[in-house]
Amino acid sequence: xxxxxxxxxxxxxxxxxxxxxxxxxxxxxxxxxxxxxxxxxxxxxxxxxxxxxxxxxxxxxxxxxxxxxxxxxxxxxxxxxxxxxxxxxxxxxxxxxxxxxxxxxxxxxxxxxxxxxxxxxxxxxxxxxxxxxxxxxxxxxxxxxxxxxxxx
Numbered sequence: 001x002x003x004x005x006x007x008x009x010x011x012x013x014x015x016x017x018x019x020x021x022x023x024x025x026x027x028x029x030x031x032x033x034x035x036x037x038x039x040x041x042x043x044x045x046x047x048x049x050x051x052x053x054x055x056x057x058x059x060x061x062x063x064x065x066x067x068x069x070x071x072x073x074x075x076x077x078x079x080x081x082x083x084x085x086x087x088x089x090x091x092x093x094x095x096x097x098x099x100x101x102x103x104x105x106x107x108x109x110x111x112x113x114x115x116x117x118x119x120x121x122x123x124x125x126x127x128x129x130x131x132x133x134x135x136x137x138x139x140x141x142x143x144x145x146x147x148x149x150x151x152x
Contacts, residue, residue, distance in 0.1 A: 005031045006029055007027060007028035007080070009026055011028075012025060012026075012076055015075070015080060015086075016072060017149070018072060021050075022068070024068050024072050025112065026042055027041050029041055031077065031081075033081045037113070037114070038113070040069075040072075040112045042109070042112065043109055044061055044110060046106035046107070059105065060103045061103070061104035061105070061108075063100045066100070066104060066110070066138045067142070069112055070130055070142060071090070071092055071128075071142050071144065073112045073114050073128065074090075074114045074117070074124070074128060075090040077126075085146060088146045088147065088149065089147050089148070089149040090145070090146055090147075091145050092144060093143045094143035095142060095143065096141040096143065098139070098140040099139045099140070100137070101135075101136050101138065102136070102137045103137070104132060108132045109132065110130050111130070112128065112131075113128065114127065114142075122145055123146075124146065125142070125143050125144075126142055127140075127141055128140055128142050
């Protein structure tokens with residue numbers, strides 16, 4: 001695979017099972033397997049359904065959805081870089097050292113960077129940072145479990 005590869009929304013959707021309103025990344029702007037690194041973008045729109053209730057008149061993106069965008073970024077990396085992960089489902093298994101440093105508002109563009117992927121059996125850990133205009137808004141070590149996807 002060539003380095004610094006970009007992935008369109010269509011390519012992201014071919015890798016992730018998530019769909020609207022739960023697909024939390026819009027595109028990948030850099031993917032570098034040699035550095036174990038991925039950078040993805042999430043455009044935050046006032047049209048997101050969660051803004052109706054979080055919070056009326058003072059919309060702030062829920063932290064749990066920022067974490068979900070961070071986790072989806074890691075899943076895209078794993079599915080793109082490791083063919084054996086392609087048909088697997090990744091579920092959140094844990095979070096460590098989570099910090100929310102600044103709110104995210106409608107109109108913001110979140111840049112998500114994941115790196116240092118460590119695999120041990122079916123458990124994967126990665127360090128992820130989310131930024132808006134170079135300002136860190138969230139950081140976490142995300143732990144995911146790789147499982148067999150079941151059909152309905």
